[in-house]
Amino acid sequence: MKMTFRWFGDNFDTITPEQIRQIPAVKGVITTLYDTMPGEVWDVAAIQKIKSRVESAGLEISGIESVNIHDAIKAATPDRDMYIENYIKCLERLGEEKIELVCYNFMPVFDWTRSDLAKPRPDGSNVLSYDAAIVENMNFEDMLESLGSKSEGFILPGWEPERMARNKELFETYADIDEAKLRENLGYFLKAIMPTCEKYNIKMAIHPDDPAWSVFGLPRIVKNKEDLHALCDLVDSPCNGVTLCTGSLGSNPDNDLPEIIRSLKGKIHFAHIRNVKYLGDRKFDEAAHLSEDGSLDMYEIIKAFVDIGFNGAVRPDHGRMVWGEKSMPGYGLYDRAMGICYLNGLLEAIRKGGKK
Numbered sequence: 381m382k383m384t385f386r387w388f389g390d391n392f393d394t395i396t397p398e399q400i401r402q403i404p405a406v407k408g409v410i411t412t413l414y415d416t417m418p419g420e421v422w423d424v425a426a427i428q429k430i431k432s433r434v435e436s437a438g439l440e441i442s443g444i445e446s447v448n449i450h451d452a453i454k455a456a457t458p459d460r461d462m463y464i465e466n467y468i469k470c471l472e473r474l475g476e477e478k479i480e481l482v483c484y485n486f487m488p489v490f491d492w493t494r495s496d497l498a499k500p501r502p503d504g505s506n507v508l509s510y511d512a513a514i515v516e517n518m519n520f521e522d523m524l525e526s527l528g529s530k531s532e533g534f535i536l537p538g539w540e541p542e543r544m545a546r547n548k549e550l551f552e553t554y555a556d557i558d559e560a561k562l563r564e565n566l567g568y569f570l571k572a573i574m575p576t577c578e579k580y581n582i583k584m585a586i587h588p589d590d591p592a593w594s595v596f597g598l599p600r601i602v603k604n605k606e607d608l609h610a611l612c613d614l615v616d617s618p619c620n621g622v623t624l625c626t627g628s629l630g631s632n633p634d635n636d637l638p639e640i641i642r643s644l645k646g647k648i649h650f651a652h653i654r655n656v657k658y659l660g661d662r663k664f665d666e667a668a669h670l671s672e673d674g675s676l677d678m679y680e681i682i683k684a685f686v687d688i689g690f691n692g693a694v695r696p697d698h699g700r701m702v703w704g705e706k707s708m709p710g711y712g713l714y715d716r717a718m719g720i721c722y723l724n725g726l727l728e729a730i731r732k733g734g735k736k
């Protein structure tokens with residue numbers, strides 16, 4: 381496993397690559413060009429600039445999260461082929477720079493969702509949390525308002541204001557799209573990009589839906605083991621695979637994470653590891669990484685990754701806000717660094733224990 385840390389770039393992140401370099405075991409960052417919109421062709425000079433910035437701190441770019449997918453591709457509107465061509469150009473440009481991991485998602489309209497970005501926990505930390513009872517009493521505008529008011533002034537990944545301003549139009553675009561149609565559109569996209577991915581050895585790693593169920597009536601096709609295997613079956617290529625996000629899949633207690641990890645041997649290109657604490661039906665807080673702080677057994681999860689020989693990039697996912705830190709919600713330095721140290725400990729113990 382290669383330990384990494386998400387970094388949004390100098391203009392958008394409160395944390396520097398130099399700070400990240402000091403977290404034990406971290407060799408690389410997972411980054412993006414945060415000021416590009418879905419559908420844009422990334423500028424070569426901008427890719428080279430962020431790459432040399434990261435390398436100046438003694439780190440590498442271990443992957444991109446995300447190259448976002450334009451709604452035209454997800455909804456199969458008549459202009460989708462143009463946007464797929466743009467996506468392929470981005471992949472070629474990343475491939476030329478030897479960047480060989482791309483995380484993406486195929487969630488309609490918006491990425492992840494929460495009902496609260498700063499819920500106080502008993503220990504005094506703040507966390508992202510979800511309560512279906514609250515979300516079901518919101519409309520999409522309420523959700524935008526709620527997320528905006530607690531984002532500390534940061535633009536949230538997957539919630540670009542320019543796109544969200546068109547949310548009514550976006551919802552209409554997806555009106556006739558059910559899960560089967562969305563999956564068909566994903567297959568069309570993957571078939572089109574795989575030759576380029578194979579040429580440059582770029583591993584495409586789809587991120588699961590977060591939370592792992594339908595929200596606001598939109599279709600969700602990456603929410604459980606069956607969906608993940610259906611994704612792998614869409615295109616048989618070593619470059620078509622999965623981001624195993626324990627927090628997203630783990631939002632549904634029916635998802636047996638160690639079993640899902642074992643079943644996906646060879647198809648996991650990237651991992652996000654974090655814990656969630658179940659509080660009721662479709663209700664959870666994001667917890668500290670430590671098993672006993674949440675509901676997921678981190679020992680069993682890491683053991684499953686070790687058992688299948690996973691050697692790709694892994695990053696702590698969101699962290700709690702602790703010690704008064706101000707940052708993009710979920711993306712502070714302190715708790716994610718603590719999470720990494722805990723994961724490092726589990727990994728060393730499992731590896732050395734397994735040799736006896």
Ligand SMILES: [Mn+2]
Pocket residue numbers: 587625627628652697
């Ligand atoms: Mn994730």
